[in-house]
Amino acid sequence: VVLVWADGGYAGKLVDWAKDKVHVALEIVKRNDDAKGFVVPPRRWVVERSLSWICRRRRCVRDYERLPEHHEAMVHWSMIILMRRHVARVTAPATPK
Template identity: 60%
Template sequence: MDAILYIVRGCIAWRQLPVEFPPAGTVYAVFTRWARSGAWQRILDTLCDRLRVRAGRDRCPTAAIIDSQTVPAADTVPRSSRGWDGGKRTNGVKRHIAVDVNGLLLAVVVTAASIQDRDAAHRLLAALRGSFTTIRLVWADGGYPGRLLVWAKDVLALPMQIIKRNPGATGFHVRPRVWVVERSFA
């Protein structure tokens, strides 16, 4: 476990594992076995459950906040997986995430940057509903209007509430609920 955490924390290659640890091949084999068995996901889920309870909330999340972030893609990312986001003037990918009210990740979908938020949200909300049947409300910013709201309510039984910008506000301002997902991106 120490060797795996050392690799993750240091962002190093397996072959660069110091000699104080077991052989890199052995550590990698254990990591792979745990990943395939779902052990890492169970550990993450247990830790998130404990954090929610410690914060005075239910163990299972009942609300989520969704948003997206466009990031530049490296030249090694195939053109078929990246796109141009005209609003951000970025050639890259878009990360769509759903978080609970504490900012803990619930679901992630990565698309080309050219995909509109409301289109990718179908996949994100389906993944969210598939993993968390306890979610009863989803908050989103103004990038998710229209038919998505009806689809989410009718097909997934996920009512959505859009948090709009304050009228007349210019530049950045903190909006209720949406700031949690923005903090998760940061």
């Protein structure tokens, strides 16, 4: 991971911390000042899609875990399963006619 998008609420010290400690570029996605009413911020679909993928696992939907570290492990496990399936996806070979 080299680039992370974050909401405007995370602007400030977090950008410098991410660059210095984690060596990740943190890009703040800001709301358009000209927008009135409800407007979906850019790249919001990426976050919503990722949360949807994580919530496919039963233990990630509810607070089953007693410790935050356990829930974090379940999120990691969920994403490992997802990425393994994504990487291992193989197209079926064409059948000869």
